[in-house]
Amino acid sequence: MSKILMLLLAFLLADAVAAGAAAGTPAAAGPAVSSFTLSNGLEVVVVQDHRAPVVTHMVWYKVGAADETPGKSGLAHFLEHLMFKGTTKNPGSAFEADVAEIGGQENAFTASDYTGFYERVPREHLKEMMALEADRMTGLVLSDDVVKPELQVVLEEQYMRIANNPAARLSEQMDAALYLNHPYGRPVIGWRHEIETLDRDDALAFYRRFYSPNNAIVVVAGDVTPDEVKTDAEATYGKVADRAPTNLRQRPMEPQPEGPRTVTLADPRVEEPSVSREYLVPSETTAKSGESEALEVLANVLGSGENCRLYRKLVVEQGIALNAGATYSGTAVDYAEFGVYGMPKPGVSLSQIETGIDAVIDAVADHGITADELDRAKTRLVADAVYAEDNQATLARWYGAALATGQTVDQVRNWPERIRAVTPDAVQQAARIWLDRRRSVTGYLVQSLQAKESHS
């Protein structure tokens, strides 16, 4: 499709949507998105963005920390690091050198459900990037010379992200307490004592088990057409034989939660105490129709911006908190977490904050939200989808994460419509059903006056 026709269509669609939308609701045509599957099982998604001759190429493996064997926590992430150590065909840092030579950006990331690799390059280099990623899908070569120093790098990363940061340590402990049985309780970076034992054989076994075209999704966002992407994908990824069995995700599920849990982390370095709570709630993938969208709106009404209920009540009206808010992160295979938090003003106790948060949640559960609040939340959320279009990497990540956790292209595309369909009743129901203390862990971050024992 020509660029001009695309734009024309975009405007037409924008007008059509605007006409049908509530007042003040942004109109979004959304990007042109298509997908296809190669004969070896690799799924490919193409998001068109013709503003600049640039392309973002991502490979998502449907494997993450939640798929690790017990005792080997941190392995998914460790392997992600080792994926840059070279293949027979592209030894050493040849991959990175190739990307650097054309001015490209590359990096990789690991979460509980997926591991991703990406390159952002001039559009004419897309096929080359596909060939490099296809090569390392099965061609990784590892020796102890590179594995051992990289393990030390990962241990430094654990220090930086977690050990040096009391709030991150509390967050880890809360996850572990929230999940009684499911591996989401495991930190993505791993438990330090288990990271320390990981080796080359662990990494290669994990690699052979999970890295395969039929366990991966390729997302290409940028100045490309689906046809050219398909031709290039077949010529590169299409040559890789699938090797992973399907339906790999056999994870132990959570029992019915029976009671609230609490975790207190005390550290001499905590200058500002805070309280936060996580509720075990459905993810976008596991939720019944409309439920995840209602949780999204609920998080917005309760806890986003200066006029959300928590901030207005605790920070502005009661003047007991310096900050308060709520979050819902629904992109997950099995479960998601709904979070609320507050930071007291000096002299105010954490229990006062917690009582205040509870009162705000109870009010929504008992009386629901107003039509005006609903309208504002929808406007904000739908606008987010338009703002996301300004960044092709954001779009690529959105589609990649959604598909890697079991959603479909249509679900992502229809997200604004799904948000628009949320009713006040659904939001109240979501608060009633899911913001139940028995489903939660509350974390207290407090200052201890006692120096803690040495870490080493």
Next chain:
Amino acid sequence: MNATARNSASATAWRRVAAHGVAAAAVAVTLAATALPARATTIQRVTSAGGIEAWLVQEPAVPLIAVDFAFEGGSAQDPEGKGGTANLAASLLDEGAGDLDSKAFTDRLERNAIEMSFYAGHDSLNGAMRTLTQNRDEAFDLLRLALTAPRFDSADVELNRAQIMAMLRKATTSPSDIASRRWWETAFAGHPYGRPVSGSLETVPQITAEDLKTYTHRVLARQNLRIAVVGDIDPATLKPLLDRVFGGLPVKPELTPVADVVPQALGREIDVRLDVPQTVIDFGGPGIARKDPDFMAAYLVNHILGSGSSDSRLYRDVREKRGLVYSVSNNLLWLDHAAIFIGGTATRANRAGETVALIEKKIRQFADDGPTAAELAEAKNYIKSSFALSLDTSGKIASLLVQLQRDRLGIDYFQKRAAMIDAVTLADARRVSKRLFGNGLMVTSVGEPEGVASADASAGQASPGRPARPPAALPIPGNSELR
């Protein structure tokens, strides 16, 4: 302030840091280009009837508009003993203006999904506004109010002050904040650059509403203003909006002169004791000014030494070969009255001494020998072609266009840039490596390092050295890495 929100970076582990903490300073833009994407090559100079100039990149593909601007005059203008004035004022500009109090003002923003943010740096007060095209007029109108009639209501002043004080208290036990603050206050002792932008626990309580008004009155003016607009708007529409937003400001600012300064204390190592398992290290020295003829050579050799990617020397030697650190990088920063290079890394206590010694050795070697011809060629290639790729959002383009104006680089800069890079010879690069990196380092380390000369083992006092710029990334739904 989102201290306990769970969808944070800690839930995802990355191979490399996405954004290095130390680099969160004045200029974090890459400044070199060959071919730019079509949209950024066509920068239009738009001048309103009232004489307000903006650089515009028109891009109608997505129905949104990004406006970035900067007023010369940041925390270096803070009155003596009232450090943090510019920062507190910036935090309050979106908290009520004209006849709209804080609640009404933020309500209007939220109801229309308009994003507005302000932040102070050492040299400037910067602002950014993002709006959907359909809410354009409302957005520009709210921006006009924020800049021309800020209220500074006492309840808002006190709340923002309390939030800043909480952040400053937190910083007293944050190793990276302490390392950075000690570096800056030592390098720029006695100069406004040595004072943290956000002030300190001693100075922030001293700031009055009158101080805030005085500051905005002195700084928010037209002569010291630079504007960039990117997105779904044409020059004819933009011109009257420029007059509407900025036309009511006084013509001339009342700025206190700031002296040029060179960072001090090279060769010193400052060691702050803090009970953390990982020692955080900052290192740096005098840089090369933006207008210096050697700047481009300096930019290239700094990339070769410390870009933080696998093609840089420090990354290869300190991370890849020895596994000492997760990240190590070095950045060139240029302020209006000083230039520095500053790098950072972190390592376990019992390797801290070894790591500092290795970095010093590698930098000294690089100063002596300079880059190889192959390294220089690769760096030129990268610096030329990476620029277009780094400009992937309207906001990033707008922010860069403001910086180019602040640096007095012409609107034709993009066209001239490749030739400037190509003109750097191997002899230039070697000479400039020596000039830039041959003077020794000033190092701060915070933790319980072993093997680091303990020249100064005082505990960290409050306040971070540099404020982090508010995150530029727009929130997107359902995209948390949390799972």
